[in-house]
Amino acid sequence: QKEVEQDPGPLSVPEGAIVSLNCTYSNSAFQYFMWYRQYSRKGPELLMYTYSSGNKEDGRFTAQVDKSSKYISLFIRDSQPSDSATYLCAMSANDYKLSFGAGTTVTVRA
Amino acid sequence: DAGVIQSPRHEVTEMGQEVTLRCKPISGHDYLFWYRQTMMRGLELLIYFNNNVPIDDSGMPEDRFSAKMPNASFSTLKIQPSEPRDSAVYFCASSLGGMTSATQYFGPGTRLLVL
Numbered sequence: 001q002k003e004v005e006q007d008p009g010p011l012s013v014p015e016g017a018i019v020s021l022n023c024t025y026s027n028s029a030f031q032y033f034m035w036y037r038q039y040s041r042k043g044p045e046l047l048m049y050t051y052s053s054g055n056k057e058d059g060r061f062t063a064q065v066d067k068s069s070k071y072i073s074l075f076i077r078d079s080q081p082s083d084s085a086t087y088l089c090a091m092s093a094n095d096y097k098l099s100f101g102a103g104t105t106v107t108v109r110a
Numbered sequence: 111d112a113g114v115i116q117s118p119r120h121e122v123t124e125m126g127q128e129v130t131l132r133c134k135p136i137s138g139h140d141y142l143f144w145y146r147q148t149m150m151r152g153l154e155l156l157i158y159f160n161n162n163v164p165i166d167d168s169g170m171p172e173d174r175f176s177a178k179m180p181n182a183s184f185s186t187l188k189i190q191p192s193e194p195r196d197s198a199v200y201f202c203a204s205s206l207g208g209m210t211s212a213t214q215y216f217g218p219g220t221r222l223l224v225l
Contacts, residue, residue: 034213043203043216044201046215088153095166096205096207097166100153101152
């Protein structure tokens with residue numbers, strides 16, 4: 001079993017819809033949770049960063065962490081075609097080693 | 111800020127040849143990471159450095175892979191000899207230690223194809 005599980009999709013939604021992405025993990029030592037966005041043929045870029053449990057909102061993006069369930073989510077409201085990308089969850093314990101999910105490919109149709 | 115710089119952006123080589131990938135981290139960042147991304151295995155951490163010192167190389171797949179960081183502004187990842195299964199996109203990332211230690215900034219990657 002992988003340390004971080006993420007449904008690779010693909011996920012296709014109409015413009016304006018809410019995109020819901022999630023990851024589960026098995027390592028209870030993880031405390032830092034991130035979402036990266038990767039456009040085709042580009043490097044991943046940090047989208048959201050959360051420490052421990054709770055919610056974090058940044059514009060149209062909301063990240064949720066439920067450590068009791070070992071489950072994290074990313075919601076994108078009012079999705080735009082420019083949101084079309086692969087979204088990778090990542091997490092880390094108290095060191096600098098990130099464990100990534102497989103990534104979910106999202107397409108937002110105009 | 112120019113961000114993390116990697117070169118070359120694309121590399122095509124033949125099996126058995128030596129391949130050297132280069133990375134310039136963001137100025138002032140004290141952590142540097144090398145990753146490999148494939149469709150089958152996703153994004154995997156190969157090795158990371160702190161203040162030019164290798165901290166964890168447990169992700170380096172074989173002795174054919176080696177990485178160095180001679181100074182704070184330059185790192186190399188070398189594969190010798192290369193094999194077709196090394197074909198992947200190799201990313202370099204850097205970060206600044208501290209509260210945002212897990213915030214890593216990725217370069218554009220080097221696409222390696224070994225024939």
